[in-house]
Amino acid sequence: MEAGYLAHASLLPTNYFNAPAKEFILTHSLQTYHVYTNNLSFGNNNIIKQACLFNFNLCYNERVYIVIYYLFIYQLEKTGDEKMNSVLERLNPFFEWITKIAGTNLLWVLFNFPIAYLALSLFTVKEMSQITQLLITIAILAPFIFFPATTAMFGVVRKWVMKEEVPTLRFFWKYYKENYKRSLVGGLVLTVLWAIVGVDYFYFHSRIYLGSYLFLFLAVWLFTITLFFFSHTVHTETKFGQALKNVFILSIVNPILSFGIAIINLVILYISVMKLTFLLPFFSGAIISFLGFFAYYKVFTKLVLFEQNVSEQKSVVES
Numbered sequence: 001m002e003a004g005y006l007a008h009a010s011l012l013p014t015n016y017f018n019a020p021a022k023e024f025i026l027t028h029s030l031q032t033y034h035v036y037t038n039n040l041s042f043g044n045n046n047i048i049k050q051a052c053l054f055n056f057n058l059c060y061n062e063r064v065y066i067v068i069y070y071l072f073i074y075q076l077e078k079t080g081d082e083k084m085n086s087v088l089e090r091l092n093p094f095f096e097w098i099t100k101i102a103g104t105n106l107l108w109v110l111f112n113f114p115i116a117y118l119a120l121s122l123f124t125v126k127e128m129s130q131i132t133q134l135l136i137t138i139a140i141l142a143p144f145i146f147f148p149a150t151t152a153m154f155g156v157v158r159k160w161v162m163k164e165e166v167p168t169l170r171f172f173w174k175y176y177k178e179n180y181k182r183s184l185v186g187g188l189v190l191t192v193l194w195a196i197v198g199v200d201y202f203y204f205h206s207r208i209y210l211g212s213y214l215f216l217f218l219a220v221w222l223f224t225i226t227l228f229f230f231s232h233t234v235h236t237e238t239k240f241g242q243a244l245k246n247v248f249i250l251s252i253v254n255p256i257l258s259f260g261i262a263i264i265n266l267v268i269l270y271i272s273v274m275k276l277t278f279l280l281p282f283f284s285g286a287i288i289s290f291l292g293f294f295a296y297y298k299v300f301t302k303l304v305l306f307e308q309n310v311s312e313q314k315s316v317v318e319s
Contacts, residue, residue: 103168104156105286111149111176115141139195143187150289151183152176155234157289161297179233185240186229190222197222224251224262227292235293235300254299261295 109116118138125131155175159166197219204211228247232238238246251258265288272284 100160100168101286101290102282104153104172105282105284107169107172108149108153108285109281111152112146115146139191142191143184147187147190148176148180148183150285151179151230151233153285154230154289154293155179157286157293158231158234158297160290161293175234182233182240186233186244189244190226190229193222194226220259220262220266221251223266224258227262227265227288228258228296230289231293231296232300235297250296250299250303253303257295257298261291265291 115138118134118141122131122134125134152172152175156166156168156172159171197215201212201215201219204215225247228250229244232243232247232250236243236246268279268284268288268291272279
């Protein structure tokens with residue numbers, strides 16, 4: 001630490017200190033170092049006072065040199081602390097988001113543990129019959145496990161998009177219980193649709209290659225509908241049939257945004273599964289749900305505003 005103050009002395013600006021003054025401060029800096037450190041918390045005035053009293057045997061100019069030196073290193077340290085605090089303040093929201101995303105994603109994985117275990121088993125088996133058996137098991141369990149847990153995750157993420165701070169665990173469990181039946185029924189319908197599209201895709205892929213592109217497009221669209229179903233479930237309280245109709249309409253109102261978010265999420269999912277598998281338990285699900293609800297909320301808000309404008313124009317015409 002004392003060596004640091006000697007280093008500071010070598011940095012003294014030339015407009016305050018000439019060569020003899022610097023040499024004098026270097027000679028006496030160790031002698032007066034403890035005066036500075038012991039009285040730093042009392043502010044600049046006390047530093048000046050203590051430096052002058054301690055160096056009573058020095059001439060006036062020499063005491064002034066020492067005082068200015070103390071003020072110089074005090075300001076130097078203060079500026080460094082302010083910069084560090086500024087950096088930490090800027091990074092703090094980033095770390096808070098990382099914590100929220102990781103915590104929510106871990107909860108989602110925990111509630112999906114049976115399906116997560118079966119999904120990981122897909123990477124260990126090689127025979128097609130075993131893969132088919134695992135996929136069928138996952139499809140059967142999905143409406144009862146995957147869909148309610150994912151709906152709960154979308155409920156928590158909805159609060160983030162709407163800039164509301166909520167306890168993650170409590171609200172995850174709240175949305176899980178409130179929407180379990182609705183998620184289960186929706187999961188049954190969507191799982192059947194996913195099974196049809198998936199079987200048709202692999203069928204045409206092996207026989208009519210160009211025909212598989214149609215079902216690949218339908219898979220991306222169905223992925224958008226699935227994201228919007230989760231979002232619509234936690235954002236509105238409409239009847240199930242009306243909710244499916246609304247989700248279908250919302251998925252085609254802004255196709256560029258909807259399909260763009262779907263493709264981005266599919267890319268994230270591919271990278272998480274094939275390249276960076278550590279993202280799966282900590283980030284992938286929460287990030288995908290955040291982007292999915294963000295796109296849904298944009299489309300939903302614009303559609304509501306459009307309907308309000310139309311109703312206002314009708315009322316004006318009728319009046």
